[in-house]
Amino acid sequence: MEFAIISTLNGVTYGLLLFMVSAGLTLIFGMMGVLNFAHASFYMLGAYVAYAVSSIFGFWIGLIVAPIVVGLIGMAVERFLLPRVHAHGHAHELLLTFGLALIIEELIKLFFGDFPVNYQMPADLRFSAFSVFGSNYPFYRLFIGGVAVVMFAVLWLLLTRTRTGIVVRAAERLPAMAEALGHNIPMVFMFVFGTGAALAGLGGAVAGAFYPTNPNMGIELGVIVFVVVVVGGLGSLKGSLLASLLIGLFSSFAVGLDWSLAGLFGLFGLGDWARSLGGLMTLELSSVSATIPFALMLIVLLVRPAGLMGEPN
Amino acid sequence: MSATRTELPALHLAGVTKSFGPIEVIQGVDLDIRPGERHAVIGPNGAGKSTLFNLISGMFPPSSGEILLDGQGITGLSPHRINRAGLARSFQITNIFHRLSVFENLRIGVLARHGVRYGLFRPISRMRRVNEETAEVLERVGLRARGEDLAGDLTYSEQRALEIGMTLTTGADVILLDEPTAGMSREETAEAVELIRSVTQGKTLLMVEHDMSVVFSLCDRVSVLVYGSILATDTPERISANREVQEAYLGEEAS
Amino acid sequence: MASMRTILILAAILLLLVAVPPFLGIAWQNALVNVLIASLFALAFNLLIGQAGLLSFGHAAYFGIGAFAALHLMIAVEDGFDFPTPLLPVAGAAAGLLVGIVAGYFATMRSGVYFALVTLAIAELFHSLAPHLQGVFGGESGVSSMRMPWQGIVFGSIIEVYYLTLGWVLICGLALWTYTRTPFGRLTLALRDNEQRVRFLGYDAHAAKVIVFAISAMFSGVAGALLAISNETANYSLFATDVSAQVVLQTFVGGSTVFFGPVVGAAAFTLFSFLVSDLTRSWVFYQGLIFVLVMLFAPTGIGGVVQFHARHRRQLDRSRLAGPYALALLGGLLIAGGVVYLTETVAVLFGQGYAVRMRDAVDGLPNYDLFGISWNPVSILTWLLPLVLVAVGGVILVRARRSIAGFWDRVGRSDGPVETKAAAPGGPA
Numbered sequence: 001m002e003f004a005i006i007s008t009l010n011g012v013t014y015g016l017l018l019f020m021v022s023a024g025l026t027l028i029f030g031m032m033g034v035l036n037f038a039h040a041s042f043y044m045l046g047a048y049v050a051y052a053v054s055s056i057f058g059f060w061i062g063l064i065v066a067p068i069v070v071g072l073i074g075m076a077v078e079r080f081l082l083p084r085v086h087a088h089g090h091a092h093e094l095l096l097t098f099g100l101a102l103i104i105e106e107l108i109k110l111f112f113g114d115f116p117v118n119y120q121m122p123a124d125l126r127f128s129a130f131s132v133f134g135s136n137y138p139f140y141r142l143f144i145g146g147v148a149v150v151m152f153a154v155l156w157l158l159l160t161r162t163r164t165g166i167v168v169r170a171a172e173r174l175p176a177m178a179e180a181l182g183h184n185i186p187m188v189f190m191f192v193f194g195t196g197a198a199l200a201g202l203g204g205a206v207a208g209a210f211y212p213t214n215p216n217m218g219i220e221l222g223v224i225v226f227v228v229v230v231v232g233g234l235g236s237l238k239g240s241l242l243a244s245l246l247i248g249l250f251s252s253f254a255v256g257l258d259w260s261l262a263g264l265f266g267l268f269g270l271g272d273w274a275r276s277l278g279g280l281m282t283l284e285l286s287s288v289s290a291t292i293p294f295a296l297m298l299i300v301l302l303v304r305p306a307g308l309m310g311e312p313n
Numbered sequence: 314m315s316a317t318r319t320e321l322p323a324l325h326l327a328g329v330t331k332s333f334g335p336i337e338v339i340q341g342v343d344l345d346i347r348p349g350e351r352h353a354v355i356g357p358n359g360a361g362k363s364t365l366f367n368l369i370s371g372m373f374p375p376s377s378g379e380i381l382l383d384g385q386g387i388t389g390l391s392p393h394r395i396n397r398a399g400l401a402r403s404f405q406i407t408n409i410f411h412r413l414s415v416f417e418n419l420r421i422g423v424l425a426r427h428g429v430r431y432g433l434f435r436p437i438s439r440m441r442r443v444n445e446e447t448a449e450v451l452e453r454v455g456l457r458a459r460g461e462d463l464a465g466d467l468t469y470s471e472q473r474a475l476e477i478g479m480t481l482t483t484g485a486d487v488i489l490l491d492e493p494t495a496g497m498s499r500e501e502t503a504e505a506v507e508l509i510r511s512v513t514q515g516k517t518l519l520m521v522e523h524d525m526s527v528v529f530s531l532c533d534r535v536s537v538l539v540y541g542s543i544l545a546t547d548t549p550e551r552i553s554a555n556r557e558v559q560e561a562y563l564g565e566e567a568s
Numbered sequence: 569m570a571s572m573r574t575i576l577i578l579a580a581i582l583l584l585l586v587a588v589p590p591f592l593g594i595a596w597q598n599a600l601v602n603v604l605i606a607s608l609f610a611l612a613f614n615l616l617i618g619q620a621g622l623l624s625f626g627h628a629a630y631f632g633i634g635a636f637a638a639l640h641l642m643i644a645v646e647d648g649f650d651f652p653t654p655l656l657p658v659a660g661a662a663a664g665l666l667v668g669i670v671a672g673y674f675a676t677m678r679s680g681v682y683f684a685l686v687t688l689a690i691a692e693l694f695h696s697l698a699p700h701l702q703g704v705f706g707g708e709s710g711v712s713s714m715r716m717p718w719q720g721i722v723f724g725s726i727i728e729v730y731y732l733t734l735g736w737v738l739i740c741g742l743a744l745w746t747y748t749r750t751p752f753g754r755l756t757l758a759l760r761d762n763e764q765r766v767r768f769l770g771y772d773a774h775a776a777k778v779i780v781f782a783i784s785a786m787f788s789g790v791a792g793a794l795l796a797i798s799n800e801t802a803n804y805s806l807f808a809t810d811v812s813a814q815v816v817l818q819t820f821v822g823g824s825t826v827f828f829g830p831v832v833g834a835a836a837f838t839l840f841s842f843l844v845s846d847l848t849r850s851w852v853f854y855q856g857l858i859f860v861l862v863m864l865f866a867p868t869g870i871g872g873v874v875q876f877h878a879r880h881r882r883q884l885d886r887s888r889l890a891g892p893y894a895l896a897l898l899g900g901l902l903i904a905g906g907v908v909y910l911t912e913t914v915a916v917l918f919g920q921g922y923a924v925r926m927r928d929a930v931d932g933l934p935n936y937d938l939f940g941i942s943w944n945p946v947s948i949l950t951w952l953l954p955l956v957l958v959a960v961g962g963v964i965l966v967r968a969r970r971s972i973a974g975f976w977d978r979v980g981r982s983d984g985p986v987e988t989k990a991a992a993p994g995g996p997a
């Protein structure tokens with residue numbers, strides 16, 4: 001019971017973090033057809049900017065500055081770099097952002113070194129929210145989830161309640177028509193790209209203080225986020241929320257479970273035989289929890305190639 | 314023509330429907346295409362003509378109903394299976410291999426017909442019969458002089474001719490042409506009609522066409538599709554005299 | 569058709585590859601082995617992106633699988649299994665093909681950017697699983713073995729490994745080139761152009777894509793096996809994203825639209841990293857920078873630019889182009905100088921060594937050494953120099969580009985050597 005509650009909480013907060021990053025990615029893809037490979041690098045950039053700023057001005061200032069800086073960088077990428085390769089198709093846009101991801105990672109290594117930096121949450125957030133079954137649950141985890149939820153409430157209101165939001169949604173469906181109606185669509189695109197980047201940056205700034213902040217955090221989270229959008233269906237916000245939570249929960253439960261294929265065979269009385277095979281058979285789920293998202297993706301591809309919420313193509 | 318009544322239809326549609334979400338685009342189409350006839354499907358915009366073609370050729374499966382090709386069920390099969398069963402189609406929007414030469418565009422289909430679909434162990438240049446047949450189709454669609462050019466560099470009407478040529482290469486007996494003369498000038502249309510007439514000799518043709526003069530000069534029978542169902546099927550003359558058709562379709566465009 | 573000229577060039581390169589290495593030092597021989605392996609890997613990768621229009625971000629998986637398969641066969645040979653050492657890469661080919669069929673089945677269910685993401689995830693699957701599988705991948709430490717003598721050949725020296733590698737790379741390269749002339753090779757190009765039409769011409773497009781994928785994986789497996797034979801060891805880091813990334817960078821910098829383009833990129837990057845990896849920690853950064861610049865300004869890569877000039881050699885007016893091209897080169901070099909200076913300065917100033925010296929320094933920031941000169945980090949000159957280099961280089965380059973573009977416009981080739989309109993190699997994204 002204790003395990004189930006803790007794992008659920010961990011899974012949901014991790015899932016919300018995944019959604020914070022994948023939401024921007026899928027929003028940008030849905031509108032512009034651009035798969036931004038550097039999106040997870042924006043997440044990492046957010047953590048490092050927050051780290052650099054917070055070491056001088058404190059945690060909260062860092063938390064505010066990081067998404068702004070990252071959002072501006074995102075806008076610059078959309079404004080000055082993507083149009084140059086647009087004529088060559090989406091694959092070239094993907095390749096360009098792939099190169100940018102590489103450059104961002106190497107720049108981080110150049111300035112901050114190829115090792116984790118000491119980015120910590122402030123002491124006044126370091127307390128336990130409550131204790132279940134005698135173990136304390138860190139408040140900061142809830143804080144990560146809370147930031148994500150607040151962010152989405154704001155984003156949702158912006159998209160559904162404001163004029164700009166309606167233009168954004170119109171531009172997503174029919175960019176040419178929205179432009180013909182007099183809306184400045186290039187501006188909208190830049191704004192959306194910047195917002196997506198800023199969301200990822202905020203995610204990094206918040207999560208970096210809890211999880212390790214190192215030059216690999218971008219690609220490590222990036223591959224999971226890509227799995228999220230494949231599982232959820234690219235361009236579908238609902239799909240990526242569902243997939244984020246699903247992968248968050250699966251991962252957090254897997255960490256604590258010592259199930260193995262041999263155990264499964266054991267249910268049918270074949271346990272000893274399976275154990276004698278070794279290898280994949282005796283591998284415990286907990287040790288391969290990092291593999292779970294990829295396995296899940298393959299299963300989804302088999303059952304629903306378009307993703308959970310995606311349109312079949 | 315009366316003798317063909319007892320013959321097995323080349324293409325037989327029975328109760329074919331297709332819904333996209335709540336909208337039923339095709340509402341129970343029954344249609345028999347006789348072997349060797351040239352048959353046009355006409356109808357106002359949005360009547361579902363292209364959708365009907367997509368159902369027959371396997372772009373997507375029908376929601377219900379049955380489609381038979383020479384008596385064999387092809388309902389819901391994938392496009393390549395339907396093609397191998399003997400049905401080839403062209404597209405309304407030119408759908409060619411832009412970055413391959415014209416010759417290569419045609420050869421892909423010829424290779425499929427010769428069953429060397431996945432040939433890996435023989436250079437293509439040594440396949441004499443394939444290359445000869447490709448050259449023959451190239452000649453028939455009047456593109457011999459442009460064989461080495463990139464398909465993307467052809468003029469619009471040349472691309473349309475190539476589009477028709479590609480449907481011939483796989484050797485199918487039933488040919489579906491989706492608006493083959495759309496966007497052409499009067500002279501180009503006349504040439505296209507002659508081309509279609511000559512290349513579909515001895516084959517069964519089903520075509521979507523807007524231009525009534527094309528329909529009159531080319532087709533044996535016409536079916537009128539309105540709001541996803543067949544209103545009437547008859548000879549072009551009698552169709553144009555049909556009051557119901559006039560009201561539903563010709564009237565609004567002709568007047 | 570291969571012209572006489574092309575054949576002569578290839579023959580000359582072949583002669584050099586056979587005749588020169590015995591006179592080189594061991595380090596160079598080793599570097600050339602790596603060049604050959606990278607070349608084959610890039611060619612195999614380009615079968616997918618250049619010909620089938622499928623962009624894989626996870627080719628490390630098949631490269632790695634090939635390496636592990638070869639090592640397991642080597643271990644078996646060590647234990648007495650009778651198998652000729654020169655044929656070891658066959659194990660890599662077989663393993664690459666098998667894994668490629670399964671992985672390709674999943675990956676090719678989606679096209680465009682989805683395909684790229686799925687391939688990335690499949691490679692990551694191997695990368696995350698391998699350290700936990702002791703039997704197959706040797707856990708975190710990996711698998712090691714030794715090359716066994718065969719028919720009097722000891723395979724103890726690097727030059728022997730070099731010739732073995734050369735032989736395999738040549739055979740595989742030739743096979744990949746022949747592939748383009750087969751019916752299936754043509755079908756591959758058709759798939760890239762218009763997958764839908766292929767289906768309506770009676771081909772099972774999914775099956776065809778799985779086959780292309782598996783063939784690419786097979787040759788990647790051979791490349792991996794050759795690496796395993798050369799290194800006699802491999803571990804799970806072969807599955808890492810940077811291995812997949814390298815082959816993408818090399819292929820596109822070399823040019824994916826030209827058959828031998830990827831070889832140019834692979835050779836250039838591998839040799840450069842051999843030459844400069846002792847000098848700088850920022851090599852990968854430069855690679856990324858070069859890649860992005862190529863994507864922005866010459867999307868067809870080195871191979872595409874060379875091919876453009878070869879195609880239009882009759883219009884090449886050497887006397888009028890030599891000036892602008894030399895200027896462009898000068899401008900490029902100035903910018904490169906400025907960027908390298910800045911990068912290395914940052915690397916020094918933000919490095920750990922400097923941090924220690926900063927703490928020990930009595931007053932202000934201590935000087936640092938770069939390119940054999942001592943620089944003062946707070947002097948204006950230190951920062952002005954790179955900025956001037958970049959600015960002057962930029963002005964020169966823009967000028968040169970304008971006159972080069974002007975020349976090609978005048979001869980009626982608006983699709984000049986840079987920013988050519990050659991269509992993107994990607995699939996329908």
